[in-house]
Amino acid sequence: MTSTTSDRPGAIDARPVPHPLRWVAMVVIAVVVAMLISSFVTNDKWNFPFAFEIMQQTPVIEGLWKGTIFGTVGAMVLGIALGVLIAIMRLSANPVLRGVAFVYTWFFRAIPRYVLLVLLGTGLVFLYPVFDIGVPFGQQIAGVLGLESNLTFAQFDYRSLSSTIWVGIIGLGLSEAAYMAEIARAGILSVDRGQAEAAQALGMPPGRTMRRIILPQAMRVIVPPTGNETIAMVKDTSLLIAVPVIVELFYQSYQFGQRTFQIMPGIVAATLWYLIVCSILMVGQAWLERYFGRGFGAVPTRTQQKLTKIEADH
Amino acid sequence: MSQTTTGAHPDATSAPSDQALVHAVNVTKAFHGTEVLKGIDMDVHRGEVVVLCGPSGSGKTTFLRCINQLETIDGGRIFVDGDLMGYEDRGGTLHRLPDKRIAAQRRDIGMCFQRFNLFPHKTVLANIIEAPRQVKGTSRREAEAKAHELLEQVGLGDKPSAYPAQLSGGQQQRVAIARALAMDPKLMLFDEPTSALDPELVGEVLKVMRDLAKGGMTMIVVTHEMGFAREVADRVVFIDGGVVIEHGPPNQCLLNPQHPRTRAFLSRMRQEEAAHAEAVVATVTGKASALEAVAAPDDGAAPEEAAGRPPSA
Numbered sequence: 245m246t247s248t249t250s251d252r253p254g255a256i257d258a259r260p261v262p263h264p265l266r267w268v269a270m271v272v273i274a275v276v277v278a279m280l281i282s283s284f285v286t287n288d289k290w291n292f293p294f295a296f297e298i299m300q301q302t303p304v305i306e307g308l309w310k311g312t313i314f315g316t317v318g319a320m321v322l323g324i325a326l327g328v329l330i331a332i333m334r335l336s337a338n339p340v341l342r343g344v345a346f347v348y349t350w351f352f353r354a355i356p357r358y359v360l361l362v363l364l365g366t367g368l369v370f371l372y373p374v375f376d377i378g379v380p381f382g383q384q385i386a387g388v389l390g391l392e393s394n395l396t397f398a399q400f401d402y403r404s405l406s407s408t409i410w411v412g413i414i415g416l417g418l419s420e421a422a423y424m425a426e427i428a429r430a431g432i433l434s435v436d437r438g439q440a441e442a443a444q445a446l447g448m449p450p451g452r453t454m455r456r457i458i459l460p461q462a463m464r465v466i467v468p469p470t471g472n473e474t475i476a477m478v479k480d481t482s483l484l485i486a487v488p489v490i491v492e493l494f495y496q497s498y499q500f501g502q503r504t505f506q507i508m509p510g511i512v513a514a515t516l517w518y519l520i521v522c523s524i525l526m527v528g529q530a531w532l533e534r535y536f537g538r539g540f541g542a543v544p545t546r547t548q549q550k551l552t553k554i555e556a557d558h
Numbered sequence: 559m560s561q562t563t564t565g566a567h568p569d570a571t572s573a574p575s576d577q578a579l580v581h582a583v584n585v586t587k588a589f590h591g592t593e594v595l596k597g598i599d600m601d602v603h604r605g606e607v608v609v610l611c612g613p614s615g616s617g618k619t620t621f622l623r624c625i626n627q628l629e630t631i632d633g634g635r636i637f638v639d640g641d642l643m644g645y646e647d648r649g650g651t652l653h654r655l656p657d658k659r660i661a662a663q664r665r666d667i668g669m670c671f672q673r674f675n676l677f678p679h680k681t682v683l684a685n686i687i688e689a690p691r692q693v694k695g696t697s698r699r700e701a702e703a704k705a706h707e708l709l710e711q712v713g714l715g716d717k718p719s720a721y722p723a724q725l726s727g728g729q730q731q732r733v734a735i736a737r738a739l740a741m742d743p744k745l746m747l748f749d750e751p752t753s754a755l756d757p758e759l760v761g762e763v764l765k766v767m768r769d770l771a772k773g774g775m776t777m778i779v780v781t782h783e784m785g786f787a788r789e790v791a792d793r794v795v796f797i798d799g800g801v802v803i804e805h806g807p808p809n810q811c812l813l814n815p816q817h818p819r820t821r822a823f824l825s826r827m828r829q830e831e832a833a834h835a836e837a838v839v840a841t842v843t844g845k846a847s848a849l850e851a852v853a854a855p856d857d858g859a860a861p862e863e864a865a866g867r868p869p870s871a
């Protein structure tokens with residue numbers, strides 16, 4: 245046996261396939277990057293040190309937290325909750341619910357977010373400064389019956405809400421729900437029918453089957469596009485100025501730049517913040533994908549095992 | 559109430575007086591105008607094991623699904639433990655039950671599917687405690703204790719924290735059985751529980767089912783495993799074209815069938831069983847114990863199991 249070992253081929257020591265284009269691309273990119281850096285350094289209109297300073301200004305930080313991040317979280321929470329509800333309506337056996345869901349999606353997908361925010365922020369205050377909560381058509385009914393009361397139980401002054409982040413959250417959330425509904429619908433439909441049947445056969449009522457069995461599995465399909473939607477929402481909070489909401493990252497940085505006659509650093513400051521926030525979101529998205537993908541891959545990772553424990557504990 | 563049960567059709571509108579656990583009368587069901595069940599009558603008594611067989615497409619799955627209302631029926635009545643399934647009879651008029659009440663009716667009926675349908679996002683333990691926790695409101699401790707007991711019973715005591723995807727088909731089906739048993743069902747429905755399994759994994763599932771039958775569980779089993787039917791069934795029911803064409807004790811039905819279609823079906827089954835045996839030989843060539851198991855498939859699962867899995871498992 246030992247004598248044949250030397251005749252048998254040994255370890256492979258081969259030349260790699262040449263990739264000349266990679267080298268060309270690398271050179272081109274290096275040149276472009278060098279040009280950029282040189283421009284950053286030599287053109288003092290960029291003024292990076294001042295951009296970093298703007299990033300740390302109180303109104304900018306406040307805009308980041310109270311406008312951009314709070315707005316994103318609020319709009320996505322509303323969008324996801326309403327979107328899942330609309331997806332379930334869309335898949336319901338009840339034709340009225342299906343119709344409502346369809347019209348909702350159709351309407352809100354057609355309206356640009358900017359226009360919607362202007363409509364909610366300015367238009368509604370103009371049309372209905374005060375909301376009456378009571379019997380529908382209460383005033384007309386009371387008029388016909390000659391009643392003292394106009395059948396209104398409570399009043400809600402919409403003006404107190406106008407120009408607040410809440411209007412922005414409602415607008416962005418309503419719009420987001422239309423997209424989330426499509427995403428959630430695709431996710432729900434991706435779950436094998438046998439899953440619902442197994443749950444039903446165990447005596448689980450439909451609502452619980454949806455919540456405990458179908459939705460968690462649909463999440464595997466829902467999470468990746470929802471991550472993209474969230475990242476898009478971070479950027480769409482820059483539309484909040486349409487409400488108008490001014491406690492918002494881009495408006496605050498830009499204004500700060502303008503006030504100090506340093507327009508570029510203002511824009512750069514906002515850009516850098518958006519890059520940071522979106523990078524963090526991407527990490528979070530990867531984590532969520534692993535969590536909802538558990539049981540579908542082969543062997544669970546340590547993170548998955550921890551997550552299983554978290555789930556078992558609640 | 560049903561004193562008039564002289565003919566083939568017992569009293570069609572009331573629960574049986576002799577308290578059969580399952581009492582199906584003249585059940586009909588159509589899909590898109592095609593009648594799949596054409597008047598099925600069947601009584602299953604407590605503790606009885608009934609094997610349903612018949613050619614593919616004859617309506618076995620559909621009938622099983624009608625029993626626990628996964629399908630609604632178009633005609634006839636199905637009673638389980640005296641309860642009319644899916645409807646309420648109010649003074650002669652039937653009212654469809656709301657989903658919640660139907661869900662409640664299903665609690666006492668366990669079902670195992672051809673494709674197992676375990677919840678892939680949950681561990682084995684979580685699969686088993688899901689329904690007791692969610693439907694019955696059992697405490698976590700109690701549900702888990704019971705789950706561990708059931709896992710021992712189906713031979714998977716070491717697997718509570720595995721995910722379904724990490725298990726073999728045979729193990730998954732045994733978890734599915736444990737999951738159904740966790741609800742303390744009074745009736746178990748099996749729809750071809752072994753037909754999606756590799757031949758060498760069939761035995762371990764049949765063994766669990768055999769133990770269950772010995773323990774007195776009432777079972778309706780759709781299967782083509784004739785060895786299982788011969789050994790475990792109290793009664794074999796042949797369905798073809800949506801009607802029961804023959805039924806009786808396995809010795810009579812399987813060895814001396816009366817109906818020509820039953821005979822044709824059985825001879826086809828025997829051919830398939832032979833082919834299946836060859837497949838097992840092919841997978842576990844060289845193992846004497848496996849050859850023995852194949853030569854006498856009704857000898858039970860133990861030799862097959864020993865052959866299919868390492869002795870340490």
Ligand SMILES: Nc1ncnc2c1ncn2[C@@H]1O[C@H](COP(=O)(O)OP(=O)(O)O)[C@@H](O)[C@H]1O
Binds near residue numbers: 589590619621
């Ligand atoms: N959901 C359904 N929609 C339409 N046709 C169906 C459906 N389920 C079953 N069928 C038809 O009903 C017949 C009986 O099916 P099934 O009960 O699955 O038969 P078996 O289990 O005996 O093989 C088949 O012809 C099948 O195509």
Ligand SMILES: [Mg+2]
Binds near residue numbers: 618619620749750
């Ligand atoms: Mg079938």
